[in-house]
Amino acid sequence: MIRYLYADQLGAYPKLHTGMLEDRAAQFHDRLKWDVTVDANGYERDQYDALNPLYVIWETPAGGHGGSMRFLPSTGRTMLNDFFSHLSDRVIFDERIWETTRFCVSPAAPDGARIAALLMLAGAQLGVGHGLTHAAGVFDARMIRIYRKLGWCPKVLGTQGRGQDAISAGLWTFDPDHLARLAAKAGVSTEAAAHWYARAFGHKQAQFAA
Amino acid sequence: MNRLVDMQEMLSQATTLDEVQDFIIDLRATYDLEHLVYHSVNSTGGQYAALTYDSDWVARYICEDYARIDPVVQGCYRLFHPIDWKALDWTSKATRAFLGEAADAGVGNQGFSVPIRGPSGQFALFSINHKCNDDTWARYTGERASDLLLISHYLNEKALQIEGASTRAPTRSLSPREKDTLTLLATGASRANIAETLQISESTLRVYIEGARLKLGASNTTHAVAVALSHGLIVV
Structure with a gap:
């Protein structure tokens, strides 16, 4: 199932938390050889994890980390503006655009493609639910194939490098019409996605009214 | 709207x-x-x-x-x-x-x-x-x-x-839609044409124009286009 969790809520989910940081180390440090920091525990963490970002996490049936992505509002600090501003002449600073980073699928997952689809669906549901217009992010050439397969491609703002080494900045449009297609690719219903969202952001049982 | x-x-x-x-x-x-x-x-x-x-x-x-x-x-x-x-x-x-x-x-x-x-x-x-x-x-x-x-x-x-804006980010950038809107305005397109090109309603278009105008501190739409052009925020 999908969980939407702010960093300060992860304490209640230690297995998801450590699993996510370990899987990020495996994906970004070990496999993709990105210049990221892995600590003595084998966790990959950066300064943006300290800003209380919102994580979208696929929790496996066994309760482990299956995949995740991270969101921060573009009105605060973002990787795009801090580190990747050379990719585009456009400064992304917009109340209705959130930056997405650290898109990660567990190397232990038997069905990585489906988890990627589930995460994209959950990300789309997040944006549509909150009335956002776009997600912004940086991606490398290998991801374009995945986005195309899922039928949700970003508008490219700028690219540096060529072939497999190319990295780009892009914007994904949040559109309710995307939800059904992404849900079909992920093998779940749009009701399931709406349920994940409502569980995280909907009303508590206890009534506010005095 | x-x-x-x-x-x-x-x-x-x-x-x-x-x-x-x-x-x-x-x-x-x-x-x-x-x-x-x-x-x-x-x-x-x-x-x-x-x-x-x-x-x-x-x-x-x-x-x-x-x-x-x-x-x-x-x-x-x-x-x-x-x-x-x-x-x-x-x-x-x-x-x-x-x-x-x-x-x-x-x-x-x-x-x-x-x-x-x-x-x-x-x-x-x-x-x-x-x-x-x-x-x-x-x-x-x-x-x-x-x-x-x-x-x-x-x-x-x-x-x-x-x-005093001392905490402000150096540039208050326009959203992609605001940029598109100003760019098309700068080319002389009518509001109806722009709405059609961007596949949005004219009332939504007005929100983008107003948003851009506010961000640029411009007094009217023409002023907003001029400011955006002179700051290189849009390219025609």
Whole structure:
């Protein structure tokens, strides 16, 4: 199932938390050889994890980390503006655009493609639910194939490098019409996605009214 | 939509925090709400609020330091998604007592807040509240989710600008749609043509134009196009 969790809520989910940081180390440090920091525990963490970002996490049936992505509002600090501003002449600073980073699928997952689809669906549901217009992010050439397969491609703002080494900045449009297609690719219903969202952001049982 | 444009126009004229306060009062009437409050804490701890609450309630709130237990403050300051007050935790005894007092002071039974993360650790919270049932409120906020998001950020922008903008990001960039809109305006296209090209309604188009105008501090649309061109924000 999908969980939407702010960093300060992860304490209640230690297995998801450590699993996510370990899987990020495996994906970004070990496999993709990105210049990221892995600590003595084998966790990959950066300064943006300290800003209380919102994580979208696929929790496996066994309760482990299956995949995740991270969101921060573009009105605060973002990787795009801090580190990747050379990719585009456009400064992304917009109340209705959130930056997405650290898109990660567990190397232990038997069905990585489906988890990627589930995460994209959950990300789309997040944006549509909150009335956002776009997600912004940086991606490398290998991801374009995945986005195309899922039928949700970003508008490219700028690219540096060529072939497999190319990295780009892009914007994904949040559109309710995307939800059904992404849900079909992920093998779940749009009701399931709406349920994940409502569980995280909907009303508590206890009534506010005095 | 037109109301939103009018509101933006009015806010863009404000040059003092008193005028922002007046704007909040007008906003309450326009949106037919019980109360509204905008509260900002900047990177150096400086605070500013514009609100419609009764002054006795404000005094009591500050005196009792209710921000410590107010679920809206405690629940929102680490978040960045808009939130209905029913999604917050009102279960503790202190909170229930606070809630009772708030209701006596005229605070509505429904609320909705937009937390804002600005540059350099600035934080603000824009809240609206009203007296009505759950279904009416869900419909009200559902229909205005996008408007509320925009208004809250315009308010924040204006408050920061008046405070001296020292915490502001160096460039207030235009959103992609605002850029597209100004670019097409600069080419001389009509509003109807632009709306068609961008596959949006003309009222949505007006919101983009107003948004861009406000961000650029321009006095009218032509001025906005000129500023965008001269700063290299759009290329024709």
